[in-house]
Amino acid sequence: MSGSDSEKQTKGATEGKVEEKAAVEVVEKMIPVYIMGKRYEVPEGLTIMKAMEYAGFKFIRGCGCRGGICGACATVYRKPGDYHLYVGLACQTVVEPNMYLAQIPFYPANRASYNFDELKPEPEEIFKLYPEVFRCVACNTCTKVCPMNVEVMDVIAAIKRGDIAKAAALSFDCIQCGLCASRCMGELPQYHIAQLARRLYGSKIAPRAEHLSDAVTAIEEGKFNKMLQELMRLGIEDLKILYQARELEPEMTGEDWQPADKSHLVE
Amino acid sequence: MRISYYPGCTLKTKSKNLEDSALASMAALGVELVELQRWNCCGTVYSLADDDLVHHLAPLRNLIRAKEEGNSKVVTLCAFCYNTLQRANLLVRNDPEKRKTINSFMDEEEDYEGEVEVVHLLQVLRDDVGWEKLYEQIKLPLKGLKLAPYYGCTLLRPEEAAIDHVEQPTILLELLQTLGAEVVDFPAAAKCCGSYQIVSNPEFVVDCASNILSSALRCGAEVLVTSCPLCDFNLSQMQGELAHRDSEFREMPILYFTQLLALSLGLGPEACRFDLNYIDPRPLLKSKGLLNEKHVTAAKG
Numbered sequence: 001m002s003g004s005d006s007e008k009q010t011k012g013a014t015e016g017k018v019e020e021k022a023a024v025e026v027v028e029k030m031i032p033v034y035i036m037g038k039r040y041e042v043p044e045g046l047t048i049m050k051a052m053e054y055a056g057f058k059f060i061r062g063c064g065c066r067g068g069i070c071g072a073c074a075t076v077y078r079k080p081g082d083y084h085l086y087v088g089l090a091c092q093t094v095v096e097p098n099m100y101l102a103q104i105p106f107y108p109a110n111r112a113s114y115n116f117d118e119l120k121p122e123p124e125e126i127f128k129l130y131p132e133v134f135r136c137v138a139c140n141t142c143t144k145v146c147p148m149n150v151e152v153m154d155v156i157a158a159i160k161r162g163d164i165a166k167a168a169a170l171s172f173d174c175i176q177c178g179l180c181a182s183r184c185m186g187e188l189p190q191y192h193i194a195q196l197a198r199r200l201y202g203s204k205i206a207p208r209a210e211h212l213s214d215a216v217t218a219i220e221e222g223k224f225n226k227m228l229q230e231l232m233r234l235g236i237e238d239l240k241i242l243y244q245a246r247e248l249e250p251e252m253t254g255e256d257w258q259p260a261d262k263s264h265l266v267e
Numbered sequence: 268m269r270i271s272y273y274p275g276c277t278l279k280t281k282s283k284n285l286e287d288s289a290l291a292s293m294a295a296l297g298v299e300l301v302e303l304q305r306w307n308c309c310g311t312v313y314s315l316a317d318d319d320l321v322h323h324l325a326p327l328r329n330l331i332r333a334k335e336e337g338n339s340k341v342v343t344l345c346a347f348c349y350n351t352l353q354r355a356n357l358l359v360r361n362d363p364e365k366r367k368t369i370n371s372f373m374d375e376e377e378d379y380e381g382e383v384e385v386v387h388l389l390q391v392l393r394d395d396v397g398w399e400k401l402y403e404q405i406k407l408p409l410k411g412l413k414l415a416p417y418y419g420c421t422l423l424r425p426e427e428a429a430i431d432h433v434e435q436p437t438i439l440l441e442l443l444q445t446l447g448a449e450v451v452d453f454p455a456a457a458k459c460c461g462s463y464q465i466v467s468n469p470e471f472v473v474d475c476a477s478n479i480l481s482s483a484l485r486c487g488a489e490v491l492v493t494s495c496p497l498c499d500f501n502l503s504q505m506q507g508e509l510a511h512r513d514s515e516f517r518e519m520p521i522l523y524f525t526q527l528l529a530l531s532l533g534l535g536p537e538a539c540r541f542d543l544n545y546i547d548p549r550p551l552l553k554s555k556g557l558l559n560e561k562h563v564t565a566a567k568g
Contacts, residue, residue, distance in 0.1 A: 041420055096541070117342060123280070136327035137314065137321050137322055137324060137325055137327075138307045138308065138324055138328055139324050140324070140328070140373070143375075153307065155307060157306070157307035158520065160276050160307075160308045161276040161280060161308070162276075162279060163279070185321065
């Protein structure tokens with residue numbers, strides 16, 4: 001950058017003009033980070049993921065959504081003078097000077113095979129598939145290493161006492177990064193166990209939405225076929241007119257508001 | 268009176284009868300058992316078979332929870348939970364080096380030095396309620412019912428964790444006498460039921476059950492009274508096998524002391540959750556006139 005500035009100055013001088021440099025000269029502050037033990041200088045303010053790419057790493061896997069939700073870029077790091085291990089997602093965590101990091105893109109945790117349809121919504125099914133759940137010693141290392149602040153130990157504690165609903169609720173934010181399993185003394189695959197609990201809860205324990213099944217029945221009975229066929233026959237200009245003219249629910253209205261045209265509602 | 272309460276995993280799953288009857292009878296006595304808001308499995312005694320510190324984390328974490336909620340005492344019902352929590356507490360109280368190491372490891376928790384007292388419900392009944400006050404509350408004395416108080420191991424061993432003297436324990440006997448029953452003290456009252464050997468060596472458990480139950484039977488007992496879900500399981504499950512091997516073996520229902528407490532307080536058989544016992548005690552209780560409707564009064568609270 002400074003190279004091009006001096007170029008400009010030279011040019012200005014050659015042309016006989018005095019250019020006032022109004023712009024503030026921006027110099028990126030570079031900070032050292034250690035990626036897999038090797039030192040790199042990267043611009044301050046980048047996320048770990050961007051910093052690694054700046055340093056020349058090319059992510060061909062282990063980079064996922066780049067949005068903090070897929071769990072592919074789980075990173076473990078230390079800070080100077082501190083023995084603690086910190087965790088974060090590379091796509092979300094900003095680099096700090098002398099950060100000492102490595103990524104855990106995948107962990108070979110046990111993943112039981114099962115036919116989900118055949119499972120009963122009972123804790124014994126989880127115990128059978130993952131007997132290692134009883135090896136938990138409540139050391140809490142899993143909770144400490146979770147980048148999403150899930151109370152992992154409490155999830156396992158709930159499963160041990162048969163509370164599938166609680167395990168499902170507590171593990172809601174889990175992004176399946178595998179860091180918990182990587183540090184677990186008892187070799188539990190917490191994220192796989194919790195996922196089974198959530199699946200059992202969502203599919204077989206949680207109350208069903210009755211209005212949903214009513215709507216599905218109405219669809220299967222063909223209630224909307226004619227309306228859809230009519231729409232499909234229209235040209236694009238007619239569709240645009242219809243779209244602009246559609247009835248919208250007012251912003252501030254009571255729960256019992258109904259549209260004037262009720263033909264598409266499910267009773 | 269409110270006492271912090273640690274249930275343990277089994278009381279939420281296989282032994283709901285122990286929890287339900289305990290909560291109901293203590294409420295009738297004016298004692299509210301307040302479950303800890305957050306707790307984990309204690310480790311169930313077997314965890315302490317290894318000489319390491321990591322297995323003490325689970326029980327100690329529960330005591331830290333009790334301390335965080337501002338309690339000086341936590342009560343438990345399951346004899347195994349009692350034993351595990353008590354022994355972990357003793358380690359922290361008596362060994363400063365190990366206490367330091369454990370607190371240093373559990374850096375996300377506040378330091379714990381053994382400030383919380385671990386008690387078993389029998390101690391609460393004897394010391395906080397008192398036998399005399401309990402006697403005044405009895406609506407349905409368990410007359411004519413011959414009960415054998417069975418302690419098993421974990422309430423009496425090791426000595427430093429025991430709630431009573433291992434050779435001549437009396438606490439359960441005193442409770443059952445207060446309830447109006449005829450108490451049959453028998454020699455095998457503190458003999459081991461076989462414990463976890465039920466998993467790896469069930470033949471051994473058959474022998475243990477045989478010794479304990481035939482000893483109780485010989486002394487004239489009709490019901491064995493326990494505080495431990497594993498003793499309940501072992502001694503109940505083996506009775507089928509014992510009957511098969513010995514034509515003179517008579518089936519003996521096993522009841523939790525809290526179920527008899529609830530019954531004698533007039534809370535009715537539903538509150539006692541007899542439906543969950545492995546061997547149904549209701550026919551026997553009915554024959555003693557203890558399930559008659561007229562003795563049943565409305566449960567308090």
